[in-house]
Amino acid sequence: MPSGKRGHFPVGTTVLEAARTLGVYVESVCGGRGICGRCQIDVQEGRFAKHGITSSNDHISEFGPKEKRYAEKRDLKDGRRLSCSATILGDLVVDVPQDVQVNAQVVRKDADTRIIERNPAVHMCYVEVEEPDMHKPLGDLDRLKAALEKEWGIRNLDVDAYLLPQIQKILRKGEWSVTAAIHHDEETSRPVMIGLWPGLKNEAYGIACDIGSTTIAMHLSSLLSVRTIASAGTSNPQIRFGEDLMSRVSYVMMNPDGREGMTNAVREAINELIGRVCAEGNVAREDILDAVFVGNPIMHHLFLGIDPTELGGAPFALAVSGAVHLKASEIGLAMNPGSRVYMLPCIAGHVGADAAAATLAEGPHRQDEMMLLVDVGTNAEIVLGNRQRTVAASSPTGPAFEGAEISGGQRAAPGAIERVRIDPVTLEPRFRVIGTEQWSDEAGFADAVQASGITGICGSAIIEVVAEMYLSGIISEDGVVDGSLAAKSPRIRPTGRTFSYLLHEGSPTIIITQNDVRAIQLAKAALYAGVKLLMDKQGIDHVDQIRFAGAFGSFIDPKYAMVLGLIPDCDLDKVKAVGNAAGTGARMALLNRDYRREIEDTVTRIEKIETALEPKFQEHFVYAMAMPNKVDPFPKLSLAVTLPPRKNVGEDGQAGDATPRRRSREDRAARRSRE
Numbered sequence: 001m002p003s004g005k006r007g008h009f010p011v012g013t014t015v016l017e018a019a020r021t022l023g024v025y026v027e028s029v030c031g032g033r034g035i036c037g038r039c040q041i042d043v044q045e046g047r048f049a050k051h052g053i054t055s056s057n058d059h060i061s062e063f064g065p066k067e068k069r070y071a072e073k074r075d076l077k078d079g080r081r082l083s084c085s086a087t088i089l090g091d092l093v094v095d096v097p098q099d100v101q102v103n104a105q106v107v108r109k110d111a112d113t114r115i116i117e118r119n120p121a122v123h124m125c126y127v128e129v130e131e132p133d134m135h136k137p138l139g140d141l142d143r144l145k146a147a148l149e150k151e152w153g154i155r156n157l158d159v160d161a162y163l164l165p166q167i168q169k170i171l172r173k174g175e176w177s178v179t180a181a182i183h184h185d186e187e188t189s190r191p192v193m194i195g196l197w198p199g200l201k202n203e204a205y206g207i208a209c210d211i212g213s214t215t216i217a218m219h220l221s222s223l224l225s226v227r228t229i230a231s232a233g234t235s236n237p238q239i240r241f242g243e244d245l246m247s248r249v250s251y252v253m254m255n256p257d258g259r260e261g262m263t264n265a266v267r268e269a270i271n272e273l274i275g276r277v278c279a280e281g282n283v284a285r286e287d288i289l290d291a292v293f294v295g296n297p298i299m300h301h302l303f304l305g306i307d308p309t310e311l312g313g314a315p316f317a318l319a320v321s322g323a324v325h326l327k328a329s330e331i332g333l334a335m336n337p338g339s340r341v342y343m344l345p346c347i348a349g350h351v352g353a354d355a356a357a358a359t360l361a362e363g364p365h366r367q368d369e370m371m372l373l374v375d376v377g378t379n380a381e382i383v384l385g386n387r388q389r390t391v392a393a394s395s396p397t398g399p400a401f402e403g404a405e406i407s408g409g410q411r412a413a414p415g416a417i418e419r420v421r422i423d424p425v426t427l428e429p430r431f432r433v434i435g436t437e438q439w440s441d442e443a444g445f446a447d448a449v450q451a452s453g454i455t456g457i458c459g460s461a462i463i464e465v466v467a468e469m470y471l472s473g474i475i476s477e478d479g480v481v482d483g484s485l486a487a488k489s490p491r492i493r494p495t496g497r498t499f500s501y502l503l504h505e506g507s508p509t510i511i512i513t514q515n516d517v518r519a520i521q522l523a524k525a526a527l528y529a530g531v532k533l534l535m536d537k538q539g540i541d542h543v544d545q546i547r548f549a550g551a552f553g554s555f556i557d558p559k560y561a562m563v564l565g566l567i568p569d570c571d572l573d574k575v576k577a578v579g580n581a582a583g584t585g586a587r588m589a590l591l592n593r594d595y596r597r598e599i600e601d602t603v604t605r606i607e608k609i610e611t612a613l614e615p616k617f618q619e620h621f622v623y624a625m626a627m628p629n630k631v632d633p634f635p636k637l638s639l640a641v642t643l644p645p646r647k648n649v650g651e652d653g654q655a656g657d658a659t660p661r662r663r664s665r666e667d668r669a670a671r672r673s674r675e
């Protein structure tokens with residue numbers, strides 16, 4: 001357990017051997033000598049009806065000398081056994097624990113706590129090497145290779161060139177006992193010795209990194225215990241070259257050294273982050289032996305030093321779409337000189353390795369239900385599918401959801417309004433600010449908010465305020481602020497030829513203008529139209545599950561996202577925020593190479609849709625400008641929220657049917673679609 005694999009073995013087989021035979025990965029660095037302690041297991045006791053057996057500690061051999069010696073020297077938790085020593089005497093249910101701790105390492109809980117079965121691409125292999133003999137002219141390296149083959153079954157071993165000058169010294173320092181780090185990712189490739197230490201080296205680490213256009217997030221994990229040792233994030237320094245992706249591509253096109261500048265900037269930031277996670281986890285950089293990176297196509301290319309110009313226009317050709325294998329030293333990363341880098345494949349010119357990683361983490365392709373997976377950024381990456389078929393696209397949502405293009409908009413930071421409610425009768429708002437527990441109408445709010453002030457409105461609240469304005473009748477389903485309400489509430493104010501809503505009076509005063517509402521409508525319509533195209537491809541009119549990935553998704557309230565019509569109708573309890581799913585997918589690929597093969601295979605089967613080329617995109621977009629949508633029903637949402645009756649407000653904010661141009665265009669489009 002937890003793999004659930006079972007089999008029959010002769011009495012006297014070691015548990016480690018049985019696990020190997022079943023294909024269950026149990027770590028072992030010392031090759032069964034009882035010194036590394038990595039192979040620990042637990043025996044579950046009792047009658048297991050599910051398995052039809054009674055498991056008992058009487059069915060496993062008594063503590064052997066290797067275990068006694070290990071337990072004396074190190075800490076072996078009560079009930080734990082070393083599987084390389086303990087042998088099978090009868091029926092057993094064996095637990096392979098996920099928390100084998102050999103060194104006192106602080107463990108961080110920041111990373112997703114899901115259990116990832118281990119099968120990393122790098123293995124630590126301890127061997128005892130025959131000493132040199134004048135009568136046998138085999139070289140030191142050749143005897144090391146022979147020992148690795150004999151004890152670990154490693155054949156056709158390649159050796160990193162940087163190690164060659166060091167081998168003799170290391171062997172002698174370890175008195176002919178050494179630990180080799182063997183990188184073996186794809187079955188079809190040859191194993192490579194990437195590191196060598198004297199004696200027993202009982203630690204090996206890896207990093208999983210998601211390079212976002214705004215933020216870079218990194219986890220440091222033990223390759224031997226899968227524990228997350230440290231996590232850190234930093235803002236992407238490429239922001240100084242351009243806020244969004246396209247402006248960074250333009251920067252490369254306009255500046256001869258633009259690509260190089262951005263590549264260096266992101267690599268420097270990553271090296272700094274490596275320093276931070278190492279310091280936090282008390283790990284030496286040289287002990288990092290493997291790394292997995294994901295990012296959108298432009299981040300992916302710039303990180304690899306590839307000019308992203310081709311991604312700036314149709315046909316959006318990627319320089320490389322498949323998975324990339326590299327040495328960390330080839331791209332200037334400061335880790336062990338032998339460390340390897342793996343980058344997940346990109347799905348398409350607009351749908352990157354980050355979307356592939358999120359797909360790996362959430363697994364639409366592993367289930368029957370139809371899952372919609374959205375990563376909202378300036379460019380939304382959308383994946384829709386199930387076991388049968390998966391399709392993907394991106395949609396140009398623009399930066400409105402991140403607070404840009406919105407008059408009072410700002411990034412999520414202390415002082416930003418993050419939640420908004422509007423009383424449908426009085427039209428008075430109440431809100432919450434990042435860094436403050438109380439709502440604005442609660443006692444103590446004014447004091448609590450003093451430190452940060454009220455500085456603006458962030459993405460999650462922009463969604464909420466527009467949705468609440470719609471629910472309370474301040475805006476019509478077409479998003480027009482109803483000027484007639486100015487008579488009822490001083491918060492509705494004329495602004496030029498339109499009206500706005502006063503959310504907070506102060507310094508700064510935060511108002512939601514007609515333009516702000518329009519910007520959100522454009523962004524959400526782009527996202528929804530992309531989703532609809534994928535639904536058309538799948539031939540479905542509803543989805544079973546929705547997953548919001550990314551930082552923005554973590555703060556967004558699914559109900560408001562649906563009221564706004566950002567996402568299609570769905571059971572609200574089947575809409576989940578999954579945080580940094582791309583980071584989780586990267587961690588999965590770091591700790592288990594089977595996941596690398598799984599996503600490589602899945603990506604070849606994902607059908608890519610280019611939204612810009614689809615004739616129906618425009619039509620879906622026009623319908624999706626309305627809240628929640630001009631033509632699509634939202635029956636499940638209606639069960640949870642009372643949607644306001646339809647009302648027409650002219651572009652000038654005056655009630656009535658005076659919306660001739662836009663309405664008639666929509667009506668024509670609606671008629672066409674019905675026909």
Ligand code: FES
Pocket residue numbers: 027028029030031032033034035036037038039082083084085
């Ligand atoms: S394999 Fe090293 S202690 Fe069992």
